[in-house]
Amino acid sequence: MADVADDKNPAVEAVELSYSYQRPLVEALRAVNLTLPRGTFTAVMGPNGSGKSTFLRLLLGILRPTTGEIRVFGESPTAPSQRVQRLIAYVPQYDSINPLLPLRSREVIALGLSSRVTDRPARWIDERVSQILEDLGLVEIRDRQYGLLSGGQKQRVLLARALVLEPELLVLDEPFSAMDMTSQHATAKLLSGLVRQKRRTVITVVHGIHTIVHHLDYLVLLNKEIVAAGTPDAVLRPVNLTRAYGTDVPVVICPEGFRHPLVEDVHA
Amino acid sequence: MPDFSSYLTSPFVLRAAAAFLFVAMNASLSGVFANFRNSTFLVSGASHAALGGAALVIVLESHGSVFGVSPVFGAAVFAVLLSIAAGSAHNRGSTAGSDTAIGVGFALSMALAVLLISLIPESASRVWGLLMGDVLLITNQDLVLLAFLTLCVATVFVVFWKQFLFVSFDLDGARAFGINADRFNYLLFALIGLSSALLVKAIGSILVFAMLSAPAATALLVSDSVRKTLWWSFAISFAAGILALVLSYFTALSVSAIAAFLVTTAYFSVRIWRFAFAR
């Protein structure tokens, strides 16, 4: 069996990966081939319903491939040992969460940490939670109800819940969508720091790409199939964007020389 | 009519008070989670499905096919089956499918109950008793069963507290954090169904919805933490039960009906108070 700690295995490897939901029958992903090395920062982009969240669910082991294979650090994420699952942390779309439970921010984070780490006393959990709240500047909202926070605050609490696990692989689903500009940039820098300084692997689904395009190693353009994958510069070409979004997406080049597709404006 | 103090200390009233204690425990666990999951309709569906199950046992018994089986058993089986059907829709992430499953199960069980009653009219009064309930007629045996099953429900809640919170809060997240979310979802829904069935004997199918969901719904309005929600839910439910026993002495109205009236009034009062004064 492949060793999780073996550096030769890529972080993520998808081979002819396909997934269809059964009820109702929806083909969400078709024959995806993709290899993402360790210590890289990747974004996945595509129109609504293009299978981005499904791809993340497959690599988290929440779904099993219909056909094909996905391996994370060389192992199947659905393996019963949960060995790779323990190396991954997940930031779900903030609106996928039930706001009816009056959990406080710190309880949300502690719930995640104590589900993963079962051999530590409650005090240790509390200390780690306090630390991450401080690191992310969330001390003010530690005792506020999660359901009553703003969208951006919710996203930062979910980010804290994932970061406190110190994961090898961090998987995020539209983590910036409700954040203000300042938080978006701070978060992009933080993720980039994880990759550059600690050699963690980060994969994030994004809708708008402006805030992170400067930090990325790879960009995957998805529309059920992979439309294009590679460096942002190679992928962000009008021909690819048109194929992915089914309409012309203007691309501007910023003063630093990065390509920016104006996807949000097309959607609006 | 006995004087008030001997009424309060009569075995009927003491048993009823004890029953309300267990009702309140169910309200603060299953009731609260039914509200968290936006599945209070399940409580209503399960308590009526329970009626069908109980009627089946009663009729089989009068027919001589089974002997010594408590109707609560049939009630529990039907309610739990319905809850699991509802839970399966939740695991696929669709609350709409869940409501349909509950509605169909609800209708099916009620149809069964009515059919059985008309087939065997001798048992009709026992089945009607379960529909309306009379907490003052609860027997020691009923009470022991209620206590035992309530403690079972409470124990499962305590053991899997964290998992239940996590799957209710964030289903996909719980899965990604290594929790077998499907299994805990089914278990949670089964507990809600079981609680609904348990209360049928004490307060009657029609009023289970009020006593199990309304206190928790009210508690959620006034609480800013999970713990406070549990305590408020318990307190509202238990206080309503005791107050209903007292008021029943003076009005000669059904205890369950008064209790249900009190908890629903509490709910609407808080809503109106909020609407009028809170921002």
Ligand SMILES: Nc1ncnc2c1ncn2[C@@H]1O[C@H](COP(=O)(O)OP(=O)(O)O)[C@@H](O)[C@H]1O
């Ligand atoms: N649980 C589900 N059951 C059935 N179809 C689903 C389910 N979840 C998503 N889908 C469908 O699968 C497709 C891909 O969904 P998703 O991966 O969520 O897209 P994205 O995240 O790119 O918006 C969509 O057509 C969506 O409607």
Ligand SMILES: [Mg+2]
């Ligand atoms: Mg999505």
